[in-house]
Amino acid sequence: MNLAFHGTADDKPRLPGSLHVNRMLSQWLEFSAEGFVTARPGKVELGQGILTALSQIVAEELDVALARVRLLPATTGTSPNEAVTSGSLSVQESGMALRHASADARGIFLSVISQRSGVSPEDIRVEDGAFIGPAGPLGSYWELAGQGLLEAEASPDARPKAPGARRLAGTSQPRLDLPAKLFGQGRFIHDLRLPGMLHARMIRPPAPGATLIDLAPTDARLVRDGGFLAVLAATEAEAERAAGRLRPRWSPGTGLPENTEAWLRAAPGEDSVVEARGETAPATITREFHRPYFTHASVGLCCAVALWEGATVQVWSHTQGPYNLRADLAKALKLPPENIVVRHAEGAGCYGHNGADDVALDAALCARAVPGTPVRALWTRAEELAYGPQSPAMLVRVEATTDEAGLITHWASHVRSNGHSGRPGRGAVATLLAAPWIEGGQPMPASINPPVAGGGGAQRNAIPGYDFPNLYVGLTRITDMPIRTSALRGLGALIHVWAIESVMDELAERAGMDPVEYRLRHLSDPRARVVLEKAADMAGWPGEGMGVAVARYKNLGAWCAVVARVEAEERVRCRHLWIAADMGEVINPDGAVNQLEGGALHGVSVALHERTRHDGTRIISDSWAEYPVLRFADVPAVTTALIQRPDERPLGAGEASMAPAIAAIAGGIFSALGTRPRRLPFTPENL
Amino acid sequence: MSFSLNGAEVSLPGGTSLLLALREYGLNGPKLGCGEEACGACHVLVDGVSLPSCALPVEAVAGKSVTTLEGLGSAEHPHPLQTAFLEEQAGQCAYCLSGIMISAAALLARGPRPSEAAVREALQPHLCRCHSHNRILRAVMRAIA
Numbered sequence: 001m002n003l004a005f006h007g008t009a010d011d012k013p014r015l016p017g018s019l020h021v022n023r024m025l026s027q028w029l030e031f032s033a034e035g036f037v038t039a040r041p042g043k044v045e046l047g048q049g050i051l052t053a054l055s056q057i058v059a060e061e062l063d064v065a066l067a068r069v070r071l072l073p074a075t076t077g078t079s080p081n082e083a084v085t086s087g088s089l090s091v092q093e094s095g096m097a098l099r100h101a102s103a104d105a106r107g108i109f110l111s112v113i114s115q116r117s118g119v120s121p122e123d124i125r126v127e128d129g130a131f132i133g134p135a136g137p138l139g140s141y142w143e144l145a146g147q148g149l150l151e152a153e154a155s156p157d158a159r160p161k162a163p164g165a166r167r168l169a170g171t172s173q174p175r176l177d178l179p180a181k182l183f184g185q186g187r188f189i190h191d192l193r194l195p196g197m198l199h200a201r202m203i204r205p206p207a208p209g210a211t212l213i214d215l216a217p218t219d220a221r222l223v224r225d226g227g228f229l230a231v232l233a234a235t236e237a238e239a240e241r242a243a244g245r246l247r248p249r250w251s252p253g254t255g256l257p258e259n260t261e262a263w264l265r266a267a268p269g270e271d272s273v274v275e276a277r278g279e280t281a282p283a284t285i286t287r288e289f290h291r292p293y294f295t296h297a298s299v300g301l302c303c304a305v306a307l308w309e310g311a312t313v314q315v316w317s318h319t320q321g322p323y324n325l326r327a328d329l330a331k332a333l334k335l336p337p338e339n340i341v342v343r344h345a346e347g348a349g350c351y352g353h354n355g356a357d358d359v360a361l362d363a364a365l366c367a368r369a370v371p372g373t374p375v376r377a378l379w380t381r382a383e384e385l386a387y388g389p390q391s392p393a394m395l396v397r398v399e400a401t402t403d404e405a406g407l408i409t410h411w412a413s414h415v416r417s418n419g420h421s422g423r424p425g426r427g428a429v430a431t432l433l434a435a436p437w438i439e440g441g442q443p444m445p446a447s448i449n450p451p452v453a454g455g456g457g458a459q460r461n462a463i464p465g466y467d468f469p470n471l472y473v474g475l476t477r478i479t480d481m482p483i484r485t486s487a488l489r490g491l492g493a494l495i496h497v498w499a500i501e502s503v504m505d506e507l508a509e510r511a512g513m514d515p516v517e518y519r520l521r522h523l524s525d526p527r528a529r530v531v532l533e534k535a536a537d538m539a540g541w542p543g544e545g546m547g548v549a550v551a552r553y554k555n556l557g558a559w560c561a562v563v564a565r566v567e568a569e570e571r572v573r574c575r576h577l578w579i580a581a582d583m584g585e586v587i588n589p590d591g592a593v594n595q596l597e598g599g600a601l602h603g604v605s606v607a608l609h610e611r612t613r614h615d616g617t618r619i620i621s622d623s624w625a626e627y628p629v630l631r632f633a634d635v636p637a638v639t640t641a642l643i644q645r646p647d648e649r650p651l652g653a654g655e656a657s658m659a660p661a662i663a664a665i666a667g668g669i670f671s672a673l674g675t676r677p678r679r680l681p682f683t684p685e686n687l
Numbered sequence: 688m689s690f691s692l693n694g695a696e697v698s699l700p701g702g703t704s705l706l707l708a709l710r711e712y713g714l715n716g717p718k719l720g721c722g723e724e725a726c727g728a729c730h731v732l733v734d735g736v737s738l739p740s741c742a743l744p745v746e747a748v749a750g751k752s753v754t755t756l757e758g759l760g761s762a763e764h765p766h767p768l769q770t771a772f773l774e775e776q777a778g779q780c781a782y783c784l785s786g787i788m789i790s791a792a793a794l795l796a797r798g799p800r801p802s803e804a805a806v807r808e809a810l811q812p813h814l815c816r817c818h819s820h821n822r823i824l825r826a827v828m829r830a831i832a
């Protein structure tokens with residue numbers, strides 16, 4: 001949920017997506033006399049293919065060839081503020097803004113050309129940017145470029161094309177950014193090499209709460225601000241060596257819980273009611289579900305480049321939210337936001353709020369020591385796994401009551417968890433890793449949860465999509481935060497969909513019903529029924545080792561059902577996933593399938609492999625050996641079906657399949673082993 | 688340290704890993720992902736063998752032939768793997784793909800059509816956290832065909 005955090009221009013006529021809060025057409029689009037159109041989305045490429053989808057939308061509405069569309073990376077000050085690229089919302093927020101703005105722009109140019117030529121607008125068609133009347137060409141976008149025609153607020157009256165008239169949106173166009181990445185053409189932030197650039201490596205406190213006591217003299221180029229320590233060098237290799245030679249002494253840390261599950265039960269927090277309707281009743285069954293901390297574990301390392309000139313700083317960053325990052329850099333650096341420019345540069349996939357923002361502050365702090373010289377800060381694998389935000393450990397209790405037929409009459413659940421969002425730019429205190437350590441820094445605020453209307457955090461998908469007459473969902477947001485937590489793909493949905501679907505399976509068994517049939521008996525949502533029946537049909541349900549799950553992501557987004565087939569020998573392996581998803585209008589079907597499959601396989605990794613491990617002082621899973629993830633040998637086959645609905649709102653593909661995949665694997669484990677998993681990951685020790 | 692890099696003789700300073708030497712030289716293909724030979728992002732061909740370059744001293748390749756992503760092919764003259772990866776749209780963020788294509792190229796150069804199982808085995812050192820594995824497997828199989 002982004003716009004809710006960003007505020008809205010409430011007295012203005014409603015405009016689609018982020019256009020409502022960035023209303024000038026010139027903020028989004030610019031035509032050039034050379035024959036191309038520049039679009040400036042505030043959303044950023046994370047490997048999800050959003051730049052391609054947005055280009056398709058622009059080309060579609062303007063009636064220009066796709067190759068004429070150029071997208072600029074989001075930059076504070078010049079790009080519209082679209083908050084954060086998260087929540088599977090980029091097509092809804094940026095895409096719908098660009099669709100409307102492009103339709104409006106086309107209308108403006110059509111009107112000008114019609115008036116100038118005397119040809120009625122109905123008699124003019126647009127072909128690859130040229131406006132053509134009955135007697136021939138009348139003008140073009142390119143000819144009228146630079147005349148200020150887009151210096152206007154978008155009109156609510158603009159009308160994008162009807163779904164049936166689209167020729168580009170809804171087709172599988174190849175990714176625009178992929179060729180450069182396949183040929184090593186330097187498109188990643190890691191490839192940015194500015195003249196005279198120095199390299200920085202940071203030296204971190206060994207445990208949360210540890211403070212710097214002293215530091216032996218060193219010949220390294222040291223940057224120190226309070227407890228923030230880094231070294232600068234002309235090359236990466238020298239920076240690594242210099243960092244390895246430093247011998248800081250740190251105080252002991254403040255300690256981590258020895259037993260996460262016991263801590264989750266006892267830690268203090270704020271209680272709230274997520275949803276309540278009807279009455280409560282004695283439970284027929286009560287079940288508990290636990291998940292550990294796990295983390296983003298991007299293959300790429302977090303990286304940023306910063307350059308100070310006077311009292312201003314430019315920062316190149318693979319942040320998900322350039323303006324949000326700028327806000328927290330301003331707090332930490334005690335600068336007005338106008339003195340900071342954040343320029344997006346593409347990184348590796350992040351899968352949520354990883355260290356991308358943190359390393360930007362590291363780079364800015366390092367570069368402040370050498371004004372006029374650019375500094376590139378790069379994390380290590382250990383920082384990536386142990387110092388970036390973690391997806392919080394969680395505990396969910398479900399109580400369900402059934403009638404004589406075994407159907408559910410009452411459902412109650414309660415979740416205990418840290419907040420799932422520690423993103424920058426949203427509070428009074430900076431949430432960047434180094435912010436508390438620097439001179440005058442304030443303690444890291446406890447992470448929060450977005451409201452349910454914005455998709456929720458710990459409570460995301462806690463409300464079942466089934467027709468339960470009586471429902472209670474409670475939440476305790478734990479306010480102690482021994483390990484820094486924030487958003488990871490799916491957020492709370494990963495445990496809730498599993499918990500809900502596990503109890504549905506168990507109650508189906510008690511009622512003597514097939515799990516799919518039992519779900520359908522409780523499911524009036526027609527789009528949920530379609531994806532569930534489709535996935536079951538594709539998989540040839542039922543079958544040995546099969547499990548099934550269905551959910552509507554965030555209760556607001558795409559519907560997705562997954563059937564998993566697992567085999568259990570000395571450990572559990574997932575062999576096949578069948579995915580059916582309905583995300584309304586699909587801009588790029590191949591991109592959507594790629595996202596759905598990626599999300600589901602990410603679910604396999606979380607279900608069977610991933611766990612952040614810590615002892616009483618620090619996170620110890622700080623290498624790939626200590627933090628295993630899914631690799632090629634264990635990747636299952638995936639079969640995916642899109643239920644395309646071009647007349648419906650687009651709903652996002654990136655996160656919808658991950659939670660159902662985890663839940664379906666849990667169901668498959670019961671089918672194969674007769675054991676219902678209660679703890680993630682589903683490793684032999686947890687089964 | 689003198690060696691052949693993508694077909695040209697080069698001399699790079701020693702005392703560092705091959706990966707950092709290559710990146711300092713200006714190449715973008717090989718990527719740092721861990722520095723502990725565990726993720727595959729930094730693989731290069733050394734005399735035709737796919738090896739992690741992040742912990743390999745540059746001295747170890749003296750007199751040998753090193754090939755990076757840039758040496759496989761270019762936009763104008765793509766390697767069959769690069770063509771196949773584009774045709775299959777085999778990737779998301781693509782950070783891992785340089786190393787993956789290097790290992791696939793080594794496998795392809797070894798001889799007659801490898802099975803899918805052999806492709807998986809060759810790619811086992813490589814992580815893809817966007818989870819585009821199945822597309823990557825399809826792309827390698829397509830390049831073989």
